[in-house]
Amino acid sequence: MLTLIGLGLFDELDLTLRGLEAAKNADKIYIELYTGKWSGSLENLSEMVGKHLGELTRSDLEENSDKIVEEAKDKDIVIFVQGDPLVATTHASLLIEARKKDVEIQILHNASIFSSIAETGLHIYKFGQAVTIPFQDKTKGKSPQSIYNVIANNKERDLHTLCLLDIIGEKNKYLSVSDALEILLKLEEENGKGAITKDSKVVVFSSGKSSKIFYGVVKKLLKEAFELPAVIIIPAKLHFTEKEYLELYEI
Incomplete structure (x- = not known):
């Protein structure tokens, strides 16, 4: 399963309880921080979910997203996204690719601009x-x-x-x-x-x-x-x- 979780507008305290639960149950967690300004602490967020956070670059999502989708075929993969997961078109493209490969998708929304x-x-x-x-x-x-x-x-x-x-x-x-x-x-x-x-x-x-x-x-x-x-x-x-x-x- 591929789960996109919104982080909200400010820091790790904006994470919803549903998002926190999904992250704790994930096999692997990524986070992207290039689409906006996030004032949180990666260390604190990592401690909250009990897992390492792999930071994604723009090219990771726009050019090499197939690797993440392949991982999500047999693992629970989470991607933390600033604001709401689907405001940036990059993430919509990722979901299209996942659906084409029959990967289950879950979206956990949060506040955005x-x-x-x-x-x-x-x-x-x-x-x-x-x-x-x-x-x-x-x-x-x-x-x-x-x-x-x-x-x-x-x-x-x-x-x-x-x-x-x-x-x-x-x-x-x-x-x-x-x-x-x-x-x-x-x-x-x-x-x-x-x-x-x-x-x-x-x-x-x-x-x-x-x-x-x-x-x-x-x-x-x-x-x-x-x-x-x-x-x-x-x-x-x-x-x-x-x-x-x-x-x-x-x-």
Whole structure:
């Protein structure tokens, strides 16, 4: 059996009791930490489950996942994943491969950024398609047009846009909020549809053991230094309850 277990948003204390039980009964446990920032202790987690944790790299899952699937044919294999197991598309691909080889699958969910953004007071059902803002060196200094198109389309449909900021977990490298906002403003300058300007009000949200919410116009937020990782939310027209909630965090 192949079991994917979500670790939640902060550390090993976010592990569910069901996840802990499954890990204790596993023959072998892997953990991947490259898709986000995890503030836990591998040593403490290993002590909790009573087993060694084999750390996986991106290539282990994206290029050599067949080895893990083969192991799961006759052993109980667990993979710990930050947040919720199926938010990253890499893990969905792993499950497809496992199903094709008739390997039994179990998913134990946990909190992720997609559920925690409700803490901002914005209504979850009003979110449209999310985007990821990449490091500029990945795109040779050019911001993908698709990002702007999604934001503009969401705005036309009166939907909020969640902007995930790029991360290179292996290098502990995170795209800053100010750099991400500059990228968005550059896209606005190139397109001019009014999807986001320096006078637009946006939300900056960092989640973890101590979540922080900031609400204000882009030109003010550009001057702030935020704890990373964080996300940016570009709100659509606010419901009066959303407005009342966010104004408590306005800067």
